[in-house]
Amino acid sequence: xxxxxxxxxxxxxxxxxxxxxxxxxxxxxxxxxxxxxxxxxxxxxxxxxxxxxxxxxxxxxxxxxxxxxxxxxxxxxxxxxxxxxxxxxxxxxxxxxxxxxxxxxxxxxxxxxxxxxxxxxxxxxxxxxxxxxxxxxxxxxxxxxxxxxxxxxxxxxxxxxxxxxxxxxxxxxxxxxxxxxxxxxxxxxxxxxxxxxxxxxxxxxxxxxxxxxxxxxxxxxxxxxxxxxxxxxxxxxxxxxxxxxxxxxxxxxxxxxxxxxxxxxxxxxxxxxxxxxxxxxxxxxxxxxxxxxxxxxxxxxxxxxxxxxxxxxxxxxxxxxxxxxxxxxxxxxxxxxxxxxxxxxxxxxxxxxxxxxxxxxxxxxxxxxxxxxxxxxxxxxxxxxxxxxxxxxxxxxxxxxxxxxxxxxxxxxxxxxxxxxxxxxxxxxxxxxxxxxxxxxxxxxxxxxxxxxxxxxxxxxxxxxxxxxxxxxxxxxxxxxxxxxxxxxxxxxxxxxxxxxxxxxxxxxxxxxxxxxxxxxxxxxxx
Numbered sequence: 001x002x003x004x005x006x007x008x009x010x011x012x013x014x015x016x017x018x019x020x021x022x023x024x025x026x027x028x029x030x031x032x033x034x035x036x037x038x039x040x041x042x043x044x045x046x047x048x049x050x051x052x053x054x055x056x057x058x059x060x061x062x063x064x065x066x067x068x069x070x071x072x073x074x075x076x077x078x079x080x081x082x083x084x085x086x087x088x089x090x091x092x093x094x095x096x097x098x099x100x101x102x103x104x105x106x107x108x109x110x111x112x113x114x115x116x117x118x119x120x121x122x123x124x125x126x127x128x129x130x131x132x133x134x135x136x137x138x139x140x141x142x143x144x145x146x147x148x149x150x151x152x153x154x155x156x157x158x159x160x161x162x163x164x165x166x167x168x169x170x171x172x173x174x175x176x177x178x179x180x181x182x183x184x185x186x187x188x189x190x191x192x193x194x195x196x197x198x199x200x201x202x203x204x205x206x207x208x209x210x211x212x213x214x215x216x217x218x219x220x221x222x223x224x225x226x227x228x229x230x231x232x233x234x235x236x237x238x239x240x241x242x243x244x245x246x247x248x249x250x251x252x253x254x255x256x257x258x259x260x261x262x263x264x265x266x267x268x269x270x271x272x273x274x275x276x277x278x279x280x281x282x283x284x285x286x287x288x289x290x291x292x293x294x295x296x297x298x299x300x301x302x303x304x305x306x307x308x309x310x311x312x313x314x315x316x317x318x319x320x321x322x323x324x325x326x327x328x329x330x331x332x333x334x335x336x337x338x339x340x341x342x343x344x345x346x347x348x349x350x351x352x353x354x355x356x357x358x359x360x361x362x363x364x365x366x367x368x369x370x371x372x373x374x375x376x377x378x379x380x381x382x383x384x385x386x387x388x389x390x391x392x393x394x395x396x397x398x399x400x401x402x403x404x405x406x407x408x409x410x411x412x413x414x415x416x417x418x419x420x421x422x423x424x425x426x427x428x429x430x431x432x433x434x435x436x437x438x439x440x441x442x443x444x445x446x447x448x449x450x451x452x453x454x455x456x457x458x459x460x461x462x463x464x465x466x467x468x469x470x471x472x473x474x475x476x477x478x479x480x481x482x483x484x485x486x487x488x489x490x491x492x493x494x495x496x497x498x499x500x501x502x503x504x505x506x507x508x509x510x511x512x513x514x515x516x517x518x519x520x521x522x523x524x525x526x527x
Contacts, residue, residue: 005040005339005521009033015275017516018286020351021396021478022364023301024293025271028495034512035345037386038274039521042261043336045313049095052317053102056255060320061328066103066186066253072111074183078103079176079206082121082152083131084357085190086259091309095257097137099188099317103255104140116178117150120187120205123212123453124358125407125446126152131361155208155453156443163210164249167241171214176206180250189256191329193337193380193520194228197256198326199243200236207242209437209455214238217433218425221465227379228522230330247322255319258332259312261519268308272519298401305354306361337522341386344527346510347502348387348471349495350377352397353518358452358460362407366399366483367415367457373397374474375463377515384525385470386513392473392502394495399476399483406450410442414457415486423488425465433458473505 008014016027017036030036046052057066070076080096083089100117107115117136119127132150133141144150153176154160162180164173179185179202187205191197204212214220215238223234230236246252264271268289270282278286293301316332318325356364356372364372373395378385387393403412418432433455436442442454468474474489475498484491492498499510515523 002041002043005038005337007339007341008036008038010036017275017514018271019396019514020353020518022352022369022398022401023298023305023354025290025351026396030349030495030514031499031512034514036514036516037339037341037521037523038516039261039519040336040339042272042313042519043315045260045262045315049098049314050102052314053099056317056319057102057106060253061318061324063253063320066319067106067110069184069251069253070107070110070112074112074114075181076107076112076115076184076186077118077179077182078115078186078188079118079120079179079202080135080188081190081196081201081205082119082124083127083135083360084124085196086192086310086312087355087357087360088263088308088310089134089360090312091265092134093137094135095190095259095314096135096188097140099255099257100136100140103186103188115144115149117144118176118178118206119152120201121152122205122207123155123209123446123456123459125450125452128450153206154447156447161208164245167245169241171238171242172210173203173242173245174208174211175202175246179206182250184251184253186253186255189254191256191258191333194230194330194333194382194522197329198230198236198240199246199322200239201254201322202246202250202252203239203242209453211242213437214242216459216462218429218462218465221425221462222469224379224466226381226385227376229382243322252322253319254322254325255317256325256329257314258316258329258336260315260336262311262313263519265308265311302354302363334522337520338382338524339521341523341525344384344386344388344525345391345513346388346506347392347394347499347512348378349394349512349514350396352377352395358456359404359407362404363401364397365401365403365408365411365415366480366487367411367460369395369397369399370487371460371463374467375460377517378464378467380515380517380521381523381525384527386515386523386525387471389470390472390505392475392505392510393467393471394475394477394498394502395479396477397479399479399487399491407452408457409445409451410436410439410454411452411457414461419486419488425462425468428461429458473502475501
């Protein structure tokens with residue numbers, strides 16, 4: 001039996017705790033009485049993955065078996081989550097490869113010869129050939145990519161988009177024309193956290209800016225009271241309205257997978273353990289890693305971390321009707337990640353690691369660090385935020401890793417021009433978003449290179465809007481002071497300094513909670 005997550009109260013026996021900070025980590029001594037939320041231990045993975053995939057395709061939920069939905073002469077499209085999932089990337093073979101290979105085998109047996117495979121990257125950057133090959137595998141890549149049948153979705157190719165109408169609230173639904181006109185669309189998903197999957201897959205992954213702008217905006221994000229809690233997420237409510245229209249128009253066969261918490265391979269397994277349970281070997285690995293990272297130049301540290309491939313285990317797979325499948329998926333995600341927490345704290349402490357969805361094989365610039373800390377990690381709760389309204393958030397990240405000119409060109413202008421004038425998400429959206437979204441140079445780089453869409457930094461800033469609306473103070477430990485100021489926050493050298501700086505907001509003896517991740521956890525906060 002694997003142990004569930006739990007809440008530790010720091011006392012005089014508690015050793016220093018690991019806190020991630022970009023391309024490294026530190027051991028931090030927390031004040032006595034600090035609550036530490038630990039994720040559950042990793043669930044065992046399914047031993048017979050191939051058998052589990054086949055069983056899901058042959059025994060779907062609220063749908064005919066996949067072979068019965070395939071026929072000669074049909075148009076079949078397979079779409080899959082892009083390089084932003086999972087984090088870190090999975091060791092070969094990726095679960096999407098295993099699923100796609102079985103779908104293609106069944107299609108071939110049914111005589112289907114019109115098949116296209118699309119990376120559902122929406123306004124994310126185009127994946128490289130190596131990244132595509134890593135996900136789908138060498139055989140699928142070789143069979144489809146040279147013929148142009150395996151490709152990245154292009155949200156700016158007007159001839160390749162189809163407008164399916166609007167929702168009852170006037171939200172445009174514009175997705176891949178190939179997907180919309182298929183006799184069957186098979187979507188292959190990796191549900192890393194509760195936010196992923198469901199109607200968010202097709203309705204966002206294969207959508208254009210015209211559609212995305214309805215829910216990727218400051219107003220919607222402020223009213224998404226946790227992206228991990230569908231019942232309180234205005235973004236998900238919009239995505240579900242859009243998805244239900246798609247469901248009435250496009251035959252979708254959804255395949256969703258869940259993974260365990262085996263995030264770090266050797267020699268970094270100690271990062272998944274509770275510090276007081278480290279063996280002598282774990283302690284030696286930790287010391288070696290810290291010393292090595294301290295001496296390594298930044299490019300080498302970047303390569304060390306971004307070359308990691310996680311030994312995830314598959315904890316479940318379901319296929320069939322989108323909403324019925326997603327209900328099973330959420331139950332599995334909660335089983336792996338949910339931790340019961342009583343009450344909120346004055347201060348929430350989080351370390352921001354080297355990797356987020358939008359800097360895979362790239363650098364985490366200050367805007368992305370904000371998105372990761374105040375967007376993803378802050379929203380890792382169900383019910384209520386871990387920190388009280390008006391409280392403080394303390395984050396660890398250097399904020400100095402620079403901007404990748406290939407992947408994030410519009411981020412540079414967003415950071416230097418837009419944030420220099422205002423950090424208010426609503427003002428930013430109203431004054432600048434359309435200019436960046438329609439900029440011809442950003443569009444060109446998105447379509448022909450490997451750049452995120454011009455509007456993407458706006459979305460990352462909106463992602464943090466709920467946190468910025470909720471808390472009274474944000475302080476970055478170890479953060480570059482100029483960068484922190486540009487973001488509208490403050491920087492401190494140490495945790496003690498940060499707590500002293502936050503005393504004007506939370507007092508001199510605040511209650512503190514440290515969210516100890518990765519691996520992923522979801523705080524089920526009861527008040």
